[in-house]
Amino acid sequence: MRKVAIIGIGMTCFGNLWEKDMVDLAVEAGIKACKDAGITNRDVQAIYGGSMSGGLFINQEHVGALIGDFAGFKNIPCTRVEAACASGGLALRQAYFDIASGMHDIVVAGGFEKMTDIGGGQAAKTLATASSQEWEAVQGATFPGLYAMIARLHMHKYGTTAEHMALCAVKNHKNAVHNKYAHFRKEISLADVMNSQLVSDPLKLLDCSPISDGAATIVLAFEEKAKELCKNPIWILGSGHAQDTLSLHDRSDITVLKATVEAARQAYSQAGVGPHDIDVAEVHDCFTIAEICAIEDLGFCKKGEGGRFTETGATAIGGKIPINTSGGLKAKGHPIGASGIAQAIEIVHQLRGTAEKRQVNADIGMTHNVGGTGATAIVHIFGK
Secondary structure, three states, X not given: OOOEEEEEEEEOOOEOOOOOOHHHHHHHHHHHHXXXXXXXXXXXXXXXXXXXXXXXXXXXXXXXXXXXXXXXXXXXXXXXXXXXXXXXXXXXXXXXXXXXXOOOOEEEEEEEEOXXXXXXXXXXXXXXXXXXXXXXXXXXXXXXXXXXXXXXXXXXXXXXXXXXXXXXXXXXXXXXXOOOOOOOOOOOOHHHHHHOOEEEOOEXXXXXXXXXXXXXXXXXXXXXXXHHHOOOOEEEEEEEEEEOOOXXXXXXXXXXXXXXXXXXXXXXXXXXXXXXXXXXXXXXXXXXXXXXXXXXXXXXXXOOOHHHHHHOOOOOOOOOOOEOOOOHHHHHOXXXXXXXXXXXXXXXXHHHOOOHHHOOOOOEEEEEEEEOOOOEEEEEEEXX
């Protein structure tokens, strides 16, 4: 397999972007990424775009062809990739394999979602399609409800508290203040989280990521082309992808996302590193309990210690392993298809040294993108 590097990045702001449609967002992010890479659309040989559900959010399918058309990419393969909330991460993985295999030399991986054109109730129903329709959604289970079950068992087994989870939100909002693309650039306190409206016990409103619009794009190239075009390429050292059961009730322990454990094992093995080598990570914090499970399943702390590990400040900027320096899904925003790509962009900024007030000392970074309640997990490891 050939070595693959990221040579260009670009993203829109995340948030309630009423004045822009999905095409506007995807094209804006793509233009920024190509400009950053020093290429034009004529240099791009293939596109992989992550999007969970254009059909249900904006009544538009066939979005691969749509984005390729409006972005000016004529007669090249444009593939829409879907893996629920892990769609962006999987688009990155497919683009990586495309180049590593020798099929193409310069490939674009993007992610996009326009979620706010429909009401909150309809958006919740759309998101619920990423769970089991037969065993979960039809019974009235929502994603806050499903993750609340994970949280309750984690609290029962390990002594994790609502305050431990709330501290993830507090940290991520503090980080997002310095991210100009973030949906919420406002600090919140522990009391703010604890006093926010109950959504699904024990999860409160400020434990939950928002419904957001946005797009993110990266440009990848094989080794020789990357060195020719880019002074500071960021290399993909490892890529892992694993599945688990779609329904929570089929798992032996719902506090462990086995797909995350396996995807991380694959990525660590390919990169030749371990958890202790990772300097910074963007993990999938669709709910605060998801961040706690992620740092345990990725090996940054022992199972059951994620809440107390967070409480010590180990996951803050300046801590042992800074987590979600971008603000994470919780504060940066969570336009489903774009989230996995935006995670990679934050790691590129950290490894380039361009994260400004969010900057940490990092040589190796990681992204962790999850679909549903953990039925899909994508893990990537990056290095200078």
